[in-house]
Amino acid sequence: MSSENYLKDITEIKNLMNRSSRFISLSGLSGILAGTYAIIGAAYAYWLVSNSKRGYLILDGEIFQLVLLDLLLVSVASIGTAIFLTTRKAKRNNEKVWDATTKRLLVNFLTPIIAGGIYILIILNQQRYGQTGALMLLFYGLGLVNASKFTLGDIKYLGYTEILLGLSCAIFPGLGFWFWVLGFGVMHVIYGVVMYVKYDRK
Amino acid sequence: MKNILNNINKAFDHRIRLGIMSILVVNEYADFKTLKELLGITDGNLASHSKALEKVAFIRVEKQFIGRKPNTRYYATKLGKDEFKKHVEALEKLLKQ
Numbered sequence: 001m002s003s004e005n006y007l008k009d010i011t012e013i014k015n016l017m018n019r020s021s022r023f024i025s026l027s028g029l030s031g032i033l034a035g036t037y038a039i040i041g042a043a044y045a046y047w048l049v050s051n052s053k054r055g056y057l058i059l060d061g062e063i064f065q066l067v068l069l070d071l072l073l074v075s076v077a078s079i080g081t082a083i084f085l086t087t088r089k090a091k092r093n094n095e096k097v098w099d100a101t102t103k104r105l106l107v108n109f110l111t112p113i114i115a116g117g118i119y120i121l122i123i124l125n126q127q128r129y130g131q132t133g134a135l136m137l138l139f140y141g142l143g144l145v146n147a148s149k150f151t152l153g154d155i156k157y158l159g160y161t162e163i164l165l166g167l168s169c170a171i172f173p174g175l176g177f178w179f180w181v182l183g184f185g186v187m188h189v190i191y192g193v194v195m196y197v198k199y200d201r202k
Numbered sequence: 203m204k205n206i207l208n209n210i211n212k213a214f215d216h217r218i219r220l221g222i223m224s225i226l227v228v229n230e231y232a233d234f235k236t237l238k239e240l241l242g243i244t245d246g247n248l249a250s251h252s253k254a255l256e257k258v259a260f261i262r263v264e265k266q267f268i269g270r271k272p273n274t275r276y277y278a279t280k281l282g283k284d285e286f287k288k289h290v291e292a293l294e295k296l297l298k299q
Binding site: 010 | 217221224228236290294296
């Protein structure tokens with residue numbers, strides 16, 4: 001065998017290892033859009049609260065319910081867009097959307113997030129509101145780091161960034177809103193652009 | 203040179219066998235259908251190559267039923283993983299020369 005054949009072997013080995021263990025069709029565009037939704041949603045919430053009679057948020061009343069609805073809409077739109085764009089990209093890559101790699105990816109991503117989500121609900125019920133933003137960022141970051149082994153490794157860095165933001169947010173709870181905008185809005189856009197340039201535009 | 207060639211394993215001297223091992227060393231296991239689809243080969247082809255690897259104890263095969271459907275799972279053995287690693291290292295050395 002010539003060295004060209006050996007090189008082919010090595011390339012084929014790497015390719016099969018990646019394809020069999022990682023889901024590589026995550027869409028960068030969905031990151032950009034999710035970040036944009038988060039920024040728009042946050043701007044709307046900010047406008048709502050600063051134009052209310054009190055000028056700050058209290059937990060009962062109409063404004064709070066509007067803010068919750070706003071948050072729900074942002075989440076649903078982000079998840080919907082991610083599913084739609086990722087499915088489309090997977091089809092183009094001839095990759096299956098629902099197989100062992102995606103299942104593993106989701107289980108690893110969702111374990112910290114669901115645990116964190118339930119924890120946040122519990123402490124909200126105990127009237128401890130101050131750390132909500134920090135906890136959301138922290139658990140989201142942990143989910144990303146945990147999932148990064150089963151998809152494009154780059155999302156690890158987004159995870160570390162979210163964890164750092166979450167911890168900083170815990171130190172300055174008064175700035176929670178701005179950390180939230182930075183973590184879920186700006187970081188998603190920046191990261192989405194990087195991923196889009198690196199993987200999608202070929 | 204002779205040393206390196208000693209580590210080039212005859213059992214891997216085929217692209218499909220090398221492919222089967224590549225998948226099994228990074229996954230806990232893979233079933234028949236997954237392997238077939240990833241490698242893009244026929245049932246018969248996969249059966250004969252996996253049998254060759256099973257014979258030298260580089261992979262382990264488990265047959266079971268999921269509901270009523272038979273399901274075959276393939277696992278890489280410790281020996282298989284070690285030999286595969288040696289083989290890949292030898293390939294890399296050959297390329298560097």
